[in-house]
Amino acid sequence: MQWSSYTTGERIKILRGNDIHQTHLAEMTNLALATIQAAEQDKRLSLSTLMKIADALGVDTSVILGQQAPRRMMYLPDRTMLRNLSQAVHDTAAGMLPEAIEVEDEAGLRGAIDRCWASYWQGQYTEAGSLVVPLLPQAAANLRGQAAGEQGEAWGLLADAYRIAAYVANLMGARDLAYAAIGHAQLAAERSDDELQPALVTSGRAWVYLRDARLGDALKLAEKAAVEIEPRFSRATPEQLTVYGSHINFAAVVASRMKNKELVKDYLSQSNATGARMGGEHRARGTLFGPVTADTQAVGIAVALGQTGKALDLIRGIPDASLNVLTKAARNRFAMDKALAQADAKLYDASLETLEAALINAPVWARHQALPGVIVQKVGRASTTRLRRVSALIGVRSGVDSGYAPATTKTAL
Numbered sequence: 001m002q003w004s005s006y007t008t009g010e011r012i013k014i015l016r017g018n019d020i021h022q023t024h025l026a027e028m029t030n031l032a033l034a035t036i037q038a039a040e041q042d043k044r045l046s047l048s049t050l051m052k053i054a055d056a057l058g059v060d061t062s063v064i065l066g067q068q069a070p071r072r073m074m075y076l077p078d079r080t081m082l083r084n085l086s087q088a089v090h091d092t093a094a095g096m097l098p099e100a101i102e103v104e105d106e107a108g109l110r111g112a113i114d115r116c117w118a119s120y121w122q123g124q125y126t127e128a129g130s131l132v133v134p135l136l137p138q139a140a141a142n143l144r145g146q147a148a149g150e151q152g153e154a155w156g157l158l159a160d161a162y163r164i165a166a167y168v169a170n171l172m173g174a175r176d177l178a179y180a181a182i183g184h185a186q187l188a189a190e191r192s193d194d195e196l197q198p199a200l201v202t203s204g205r206a207w208v209y210l211r212d213a214r215l216g217d218a219l220k221l222a223e224k225a226a227v228e229i230e231p232r233f234s235r236a237t238p239e240q241l242t243v244y245g246s247h248i249n250f251a252a253v254v255a256s257r258m259k260n261k262e263l264v265k266d267y268l269s270q271s272n273a274t275g276a277r278m279g280g281e282h283r284a285r286g287t288l289f290g291p292v293t294a295d296t297q298a299v300g301i302a303v304a305l306g307q308t309g310k311a312l313d314l315i316r317g318i319p320d321a322s323l324n325v326l327t328k329a330a331r332n333r334f335a336m337d338k339a340l341a342q343a344d345a346k347l348y349d350a351s352l353e354t355l356e357a358a359l360i361n362a363p364v365w366a367r368h369q370a371l372p373g374v375i376v377q378k379v380g381r382a383s384t385t386r387l388r389r390v391s392a393l394i395g396v397r398s399g400v401d402s403g404y405a406p407a408t409t410k411t412a413l
Contacts, residue, residue, distance in 0.1 A: 003069040009042040028056040092136040121327035123365025129168040152193025159188035199225040222251040245274035245289035256304035281325045300337040311341040343378040359393040
């Protein structure tokens with residue numbers, strides 16, 4: 001059933017879900033319980049009541065009126081965070097900062113950025129976005145306080161804040177916000193004195209393009225980002241190798257979505273060489289890279305190229321114990337690639353077993369992923385009981401969409 005097919009009252013009920021009762025919604029809106037009940041029964045809904053309910057439920061009035069579908073699998077905290085994040089991104093870009101803002105020094109801002117990335121790589125996207133909301137105006141206020149000619153580092157911090165905002169928005173299906181945030185990040189990065197910053201943002205924009213099925217544009221940007229920061233291995237620092245390895249690996253991912261096997265081979269060769277040079281996983285600049293990352297991401301690349309047998313061989317060659325060095329989000333993503341490879345090999349029950357374990361292990365992370373739905377669509381002969389169980393964990397809802405076109409194996413990253 002399409003979102004627009006529900007009545008306004010039914011849409012309010014769906015949006016408040018099982019966790020918010022009518023009495024709670026009345027308290028949140030400072031409206032009478034009878035007013036909430038009348039709205040949900042489609043008896044009476046004034047403009048003032050509509051706006052208060054929309055604000056409490058963290059959506060635009062157009063969502064309640066059925067003119068726009070809510071984001072896929074968004075609960076109230078997710079919707080509220082996204083609205084606040086959107087306001088922070090747009091207000092900060094317009095120079096509209098809170099009057100009583102406390103200006104953090106650059107060390108404090110760097111610590112806040114690190115906390116954002118830590119939440120992000122744990123798969124806590126709502127938490128990461130919530131942390132960025134105050135960070136953006138603080139980074140902008142810090143920039144204002146710097147003397148002309150001494151703003152390079154401050155611009156870099158602001159670029160980092162916008163980039164995290166773009167990543168959160170991209171994962172949560174807020175397409176327009178992702179484009180806006182990564183655009184502001186690009187402008188800030190170009191003014192920074194950080195040689196890695198522009199490439200980091202360019203790679204982020206490539207990811208937004210990939211999610212939007214702009215594969216050719218994504219590949220051009222991914223290649224550009226990797227080439228711009230290719231280090232001389234003899235003098236490269238762990239930070240430079242981490243950023244470069246992550247970028248060249250992403251270029252391989254995008255090339256695999258375009259079925260360009262020659263490019264994939266070239267990029268994977270460079271990725272593996274970088275991982276071997278590093279000797280272990282290293283975290284820097286909002287990313288993690290090393291030999292285990294290179295090995296696990298090669299699985300998803302093989303799946304994208306239709307090389308199911310190779311993907312399963314790669315999986316068997318990766319010891320479970322080695323996965324502990326990865327971030328939680330990276331481990332979960334590897335489980336998704338494994339489940340997809342098993343589905344392609346018609347190992348349907350094994351695929352659902354792998355998928356179900358990942359969904360149970362990381363329900364918050366899974367809520368914002370498109371790939372589980374793609375895997376379920378591929379599974380045709382599995383246990384009906386397990387299929388129902390997995391579908392319930394994914395939380396598929398008819399008529400509830402993200403800001404992008406429906407995900408496919410090419411764009412679900």
